[in-house]
Amino acid sequence: MKPLPRNPEPILTLCTALLLAAALYAVFLHAPAERVMGLVQKIFYFHLSCALAAFLSFTTACAAGVAYLVSRNLKWDILGAAAVEIGLVFTTLVLATGMLWGRPVWNAWWTWDPRLTTSLILWFIFASYFILRSAVEQRQRRATYCAVMAIVGFVDVPIVFLSARLWRSIHPVVIKADSINMAPAMVTALLASLAAFTALWVLLLQRRVRTLALAERILTMEHRLDREPALSTERK
Amino acid sequence: MHSTYFLLTAYLVIWAGIFAYLLATGRQQRRLAQRLEILEQRISETEARP
Amino acid sequence: MRIAWLVIRKDLAAELRSPQAMVSMLFFGFLLLVILNVAVPAGARVAPETGAGILWVAVTFAAVLGLARTFDREKQNRCLEGLLLSPLSPEALFGAKMAVNCIFMGISQVAILPIFFILYGDGFLHAPVMLALVLLLANTGFSATGTLFAAITAGANRNEALLPMLFFPLVMPLIAMAVKVTSMIFAGAGPAEYGSWLQVMAAFALIFTGLGFLFTGRIIRD
Amino acid sequence: MAAADHLEIAGLCKDYEGCRALCNVSLRLEQGDFLALLGPNGAGKSTLLRIIATLVLPDRGSVRVRGADLAEDPERFRRRLGFISHHGLFYDHMSAQENLVFSAALYGVADPPARAEELLRRVGLHHQRHRRAATFSRGMRQRLSIARALVNDPDLLLLDEPFTGLDRQAASLLGEQLLLLKERQRTIIMVTHDMERGLAMASRVGILARGRLVFLEQRQRIDPATFGELYHAATSGGRVS
Numbered sequence: 001m002k003p004l005p006r007n008p009e010p011i012l013t014l015c016t017a018l019l020l021a022a023a024l025y026a027v028f029l030h031a032p033a034e035r036v037m038g039l040v041q042k043i044f045y046f047h048l049s050c051a052l053a054a055f056l057s058f059t060t061a062c063a064a065g066v067a068y069l070v071s072r073n074l075k076w077d078i079l080g081a082a083a084v085e086i087g088l089v090f091t092t093l094v095l096a097t098g099m100l101w102g103r104p105v106w107n108a109w110w111t112w113d114p115r116l117t118t119s120l121i122l123w124f125i126f127a128s129y130f131i132l133r134s135a136v137e138q139r140q141r142r143a144t145y146c147a148v149m150a151i152v153g154f155v156d157v158p159i160v161f162l163s164a165r166l167w168r169s170i171h172p173v174v175i176k177a178d179s180i181n182m183a184p185a186m187v188t189a190l191l192a193s194l195a196a197f198t199a200l201w202v203l204l205l206q207r208r209v210r211t212l213a214l215a216e217r218i219l220t221m222e223h224r225l226d227r228e229p230a231l232s233t234e235r236k
Numbered sequence: 237m238h239s240t241y242f243l244l245t246a247y248l249v250i251w252a253g254i255f256a257y258l259l260a261t262g263r264q265q266r267r268l269a270q271r272l273e274i275l276e277q278r279i280s281e282t283e284a285r286p
Numbered sequence: 287m288r289i290a291w292l293v294i295r296k297d298l299a300a301e302l303r304s305p306q307a308m309v310s311m312l313f314f315g316f317l318l319l320v321i322l323n324v325a326v327p328a329g330a331r332v333a334p335e336t337g338a339g340i341l342w343v344a345v346t347f348a349a350v351l352g353l354a355r356t357f358d359r360e361k362q363n364r365c366l367e368g369l370l371l372s373p374l375s376p377e378a379l380f381g382a383k384m385a386v387n388c389i390f391m392g393i394s395q396v397a398i399l400p401i402f403f404i405l406y407g408d409g410f411l412h413a414p415v416m417l418a419l420v421l422l423l424a425n426t427g428f429s430a431t432g433t434l435f436a437a438i439t440a441g442a443n444r445n446e447a448l449l450p451m452l453f454f455p456l457v458m459p460l461i462a463m464a465v466k467v468t469s470m471i472f473a474g475a476g477p478a479e480y481g482s483w484l485q486v487m488a489a490f491a492l493i494f495t496g497l498g499f500l501f502t503g504r505i506i507r508d
Numbered sequence: 509m510a511a512a513d514h515l516e517i518a519g520l521c522k523d524y525e526g527c528r529a530l531c532n533v534s535l536r537l538e539q540g541d542f543l544a545l546l547g548p549n550g551a552g553k554s555t556l557l558r559i560i561a562t563l564v565l566p567d568r569g570s571v572r573v574r575g576a577d578l579a580e581d582p583e584r585f586r587r588r589l590g591f592i593s594h595h596g597l598f599y600d601h602m603s604a605q606e607n608l609v610f611s612a613a614l615y616g617v618a619d620p621p622a623r624a625e626e627l628l629r630r631v632g633l634h635h636q637r638h639r640r641a642a643t644f645s646r647g648m649r650q651r652l653s654i655a656r657a658l659v660n661d662p663d664l665l666l667l668d669e670p671f672t673g674l675d676r677q678a679a680s681l682l683g684e685q686l687l688l689l690k691e692r693q694r695t696i697i698m699v700t701h702d703m704e705r706g707l708a709m710a711s712r713v714g715i716l717a718r719g720r721l722v723f724l725e726q727r728q729r730i731d732p733a734t735f736g737e738l739y740h741a742a743t744s745g746g747r748v749s
Contacts, residue, residue, distance in 0.1 A: 038239050038240075039239060039243050040239035040240070040242050040243050042243055043242070043243055043246040043247075046246070046247065046250055047246070069504060089253065089254070089257045092253065093253045096253070097246045097249060097250060100242045100243075100245050100246040100249065101242070101246065103242060104238065104242050121458050121459070124454075124458070125455040125456060127455075128451050128452045128455050131452070132442065132448065135442040135443050135448050136441065136442045138441075138524075139524075140508055140524075141441055141508045144504055144505060144508040145438045145442070145508075148438065148501045148504070148505060149438070151497075151501075152431075152434070152456065152494075152497055153455075153456065155493060155497065156456050159459050159486070159489070159490055159493070160458065160459045163460075163462055163463050164459070164462075166482065166483060204257075207261065208261065211264060211265050211268065214265075214268055214272070215264075218271050218272055220527075221275055221279075222271075223527055225278055225279070289616075292610065292613050296599075296610055300599070300601055304601065359599065362599065362600050363596035363597055363598055363599070363600065364593075364595035364596075364597055365597055365599055367563060367595065367597060368597030368598070368611075369614075371562075371563065371589065371591045371597070372586060372614040372615060373583045373584070373586050373587040373614065373615060373616065374583070375583050507563065507565055508565070
């Protein structure tokens, strides 16, 4: 059995912490308040960063799904599961912060804006990934099903977006209009938070992969101990 | 001024969310460490026997 | 092709002999139409959007009941294994099952639609051919996605409840588009207004049929 | 009809739930060989059969029939394959005849109704051919499943514990059919834990233990009197590697 790779967590944690601190500084002290929306515009930096992390997660999950189907190596399944899990957390945060932004700016908690709709359906699709995961016992079968689910879910996203766009085509594309005439300090703040959340994402992902891989190894060894008559001991 | 509350809540939600997630995963990690310990004990017991 | 046709014929013959899937689909579809009538105030006319929504709730929930039964008959005596041991390719199996599901949905809708117009007013009856086209596109998309996930849930433990949970999030855009187009048809709009929607629906059906063909082999063999 | 001659299995490995189900199994069979695969429960016998039948993908290794890798054209290979397990593989809601006609058509047999007719006579179900399989007794179901497996006159027949649970009549019918196939130079692999029957029918005998093929020998060179001991040593004792 291979030893697990050396733990890169301390360095990564440090980097993430520094980046997050820098991002917070840039967002709250460096970047100016937006004229129309006021202070609440500052939600946007971390909101978009969460969205980026979610997007990274689901792309990773899809790629891991393809890799598993090709190689039939369970490590890709573990990567996929970790990515979807983290993606789900960040999508939840995106939805929550989006609502908290929408209430003061659009005067509504929820609108069926394409982005919102897409995020919500994305959340549903990948939440069902975990329902599927818990419903399949056999290890390789579970990995195959989940890989297919991740790929199919990922393919579904652009269609969801397209249909949501057609659905409510009147809605202005708020975020894009903003980012074009953003003050340079705002761009700095945005880039800082994007970098910080990417680091956070990497940190979380490798942490989850390690945990899930460990869980897998423990489970295998327990199976093996229970099975091998020559090695079995009485269980209390 | 009212909108500042939303800003604060949003950042609170983000930190609380990430923190809660870390907490949950940390708990899982600890449980795994316990299982690993039991496992190692079992293995050393079996190896002690001929 | 020939071999897929054999499986289609076998399933249709079985359904003809004891129409289990059909009965549950029709019964549930009617039931939903009646239950949703509660939402309509007595004597009031239903808006086209509401009417389209109600129709599609009945249609999709009836469809999912049929989809859940896709592999039911193949499970007795491990007949699915029997098919996999035969020269039938997994792709042909997927194609056959998808076609069967499509046919079942079509038949159930032929029965559900008149009931809908009776209960909710025949003022909606505008362009039957276009409505049929929308139904056909939606059915293709539903049966492609549904057959793929029926294959997955057939190998999972709690499969009755599982299929809708996996199926609905994925087909949500398809349902949304179908409702939109149907409401436009009900309101008397011309094909030029909803043409682009039909294209997206067709694209959905095409993509998921492709994904189904691509993945069924792996799903069934693992 | 061209028969499948040697079946070549090379380095098959398969893990289930992190446990070795098969470990580096290799073997060759000549056309007309009847291999009895013995071994305790969980030795990987069924897994091996299912891999050969293309029901399960191996993690590593290959199965070749007449030099052609199975993974390349499984559909063509399955055309000439028969498989008998304790699952009937027929539809309860269809009659015996309908079942056989459907299977025959599935395998592309020239005249499915005639083939079904012939098989129904052979397994003694002809007078019941229009009854739904659901109403059949256990023995009749077993005979129907034997008929189903023979519908394409297979070149390679795989049997997974075929005799367990068979009533006397069905067992003797299966025995007859197997001998018939053997005479006609068909290759047969039978997984069983019934040592006596394995030795009585087979031309080669293999033992699988813990996913490894620990013993493989021509039947003539095996002494039935001492085979029991040998089997015991091979399966329980050590790992013969």
